[in-house]
Amino acid sequence: xxLSPAFTLDTPPREFSARLPRRGLRTVxxxxxxxxRGRRIAVLLAMFAVPALAAPGGWQAFDIGNAQRSATVIDPxxxxxxxxxxxxxxxxxxxxxxxxxxxxxxxxxxxxxxGPVDPLVGPLARALRVDNSGVDRTRALQCLTAAIYYExxxxxxxxxxxxxxxxxxxxxxxxxxNTVCGVVYQGSERTTGCxxxxxxxxxxxxxxxxxxxxxxxxAAQAALSGYVEPSVGLATHYHTIAVHPAWDRxxxxxxxxxxxxxxxxKSRAGDAANFRFAYLGGEPLAAPxxxxxxxxxxxxxxxDPLTLARAFEAGLKAAPGETGSQAxxxxxxxxxxxxxxxxxxxxxxxxxxxxxxxxPGGQQVRPEYANSGAWIAQPGT
Numbered sequence: 001x002x003l004s005p006a007f008t009l010d011t012p013p014r015e016f017s018a019r020l021p022r023r024g025l026r027t028v029x030x031x032x033x034x035x036x037r038g039r040r041i042a043v044l045l046a047m048f049a050v051p052a053l054a055a056p057g058g059w060q061a062f063d064i065g066n067a068q069r070s071a072t073v074i075d076p077x078x079x080x081x082x083x084x085x086x087x088x089x090x091x092x093x094x095x096x097x098x099x100x101x102x103x104x105x106x107x108x109x110x111x112x113x114x115g116p117v118d119p120l121v122g123p124l125a126r127a128l129r130v131d132n133s134g135v136d137r138t139r140a141l142q143c144l145t146a147a148i149y150y151e152x153x154x155x156x157x158x159x160x161x162x163x164x165x166x167x168x169x170x171x172x173x174x175x176x177x178n179t180v181c182g183v184v185y186q187g188s189e190r191t192t193g194c195x196x197x198x199x200x201x202x203x204x205x206x207x208x209x210x211x212x213x214x215x216x217x218x219a220a221q222a223a224l225s226g227y228v229e230p231s232v233g234l235a236t237h238y239h240t241i242a243v244h245p246a247w248d249r250x251x252x253x254x255x256x257x258x259x260x261x262x263x264x265x266k267s268r269a270g271d272a273a274n275f276r277f278a279y280l281g282g283e284p285l286a287a288p289x290x291x292x293x294x295x296x297x298x299x300x301x302x303x304d305p306l307t308l309a310r311a312f313e314a315g316l317k318a319a320p321g322e323t324g325s326q327a328x329x330x331x332x333x334x335x336x337x338x339x340x341x342x343x344x345x346x347x348x349x350x351x352x353x354x355x356x357x358x359x360p361g362g363q364q365v366r367p368e369y370a371n372s373g374a375w376i377a378q379p380g381t
Contacts, residue, residue, distance in 0.1 A: 121233040123272035127226035128168045139283035140180040147184045148216040150198035159258035162232045164223035172275040188288035235262040269309035
């Protein structure tokens with residue numbers, strides 16, 4: 001019996017072929033042809049370069065018009081000439097900057113000019129930036145945020161910006177305090193009749209919502225950084241649509257935003273020239289005034305917008321050094337009033353303590369100091 005396997009382990013040899021890379025191989029003929037090509041290029045360059053170097057005047061044929069010729073001769077400045085310059089001499093030959101005048105990029109709030117005017121709204125406000133010290137900025141932001149939150153927390157963004165603009169318009173008008181906190185908390189010492197109702201009706205006892213407070217703060221930050229809400233112009237008053245005070249019939253209704261109606265004065269008190277959008281600082285505490293029972297028994301003319309406007313116009317006519325006709329022609333004159341001093345200051349002399357009659361030459365200067373600032377001996381004598 002044949003036990004040999006059915007297959008054999010001896011397999012026939014296979015054909016083998018290989019291809020060697022030829023890219024790196026260079027024949028002798030190829031190297032010889034490369035040398036000849038380099039020699040030909042060198043000969044061609046020499047054929048053009050040698051004649052050009054021998055006759056440089058021939059290059060004029062390659063000129064492009066009059067590109068190399070200048071019609072004007074620029075003389076060197078004195079500090080560029082040898083012997084006429086010294087360290088820093090160039091400074092004396094610099095052209096002076098042109099002096100800007102009012103209207104050429106500089107605007108003054110004292111020129112009485114009217115700013116932008118909207119055909120539907122009327123004169124627009126200008127930017128009032130509160131960028132003073134950290135104390136003024138912090139207090140102004142706190143007070144304006146409170147006014148926006150308690151007066152218009154549920155209003156749209158435009159309504160919140162409009163409330164902020166009314167506050168800043170009052171800051172710019174001489175009939176109101178010239179600080180943000182002074183405007184917001186005006187009349188808060190009264191139990192009723194404050195300028196902004198939340199300052200005297202107990203609303204401040206409620207803790208504000210964090211979300212709506214942050215939203216109101218964003219509107220306040222924009223207003224204090226110079227943003228102007230154009231939809232309300234120079235509005236100084238507003239009220240909700242749920243009430244109808246007697247004074248709104250004699251004022252210009254600008255528009256209604258959300259639940260608030262915004263107004264400005266029809267009289268001269270509402271002229272754009274009376275607004276001074278220049279912040280001076282001096283913010284009081286960002287808190288309501290202490291309650292004063294005596295304030296409730298005294299009539300406050302600032303509670304009635306019409307009475308306030310008439311008092312402002314009377315102040316213009318009674319301005320010192322002007323007749324009534326001159327005051328009517330000058331719409332930006334502020335009434336001069338004597339400040340109110342405390343009882344202690346009044347007992348010591350009141351306004352007389354701050355007059356300028358104690359300067360050299362006055363009768364209240366001690367004799368040994370009467371000649372302060374004068375020459376002991378004239379120089380050169």
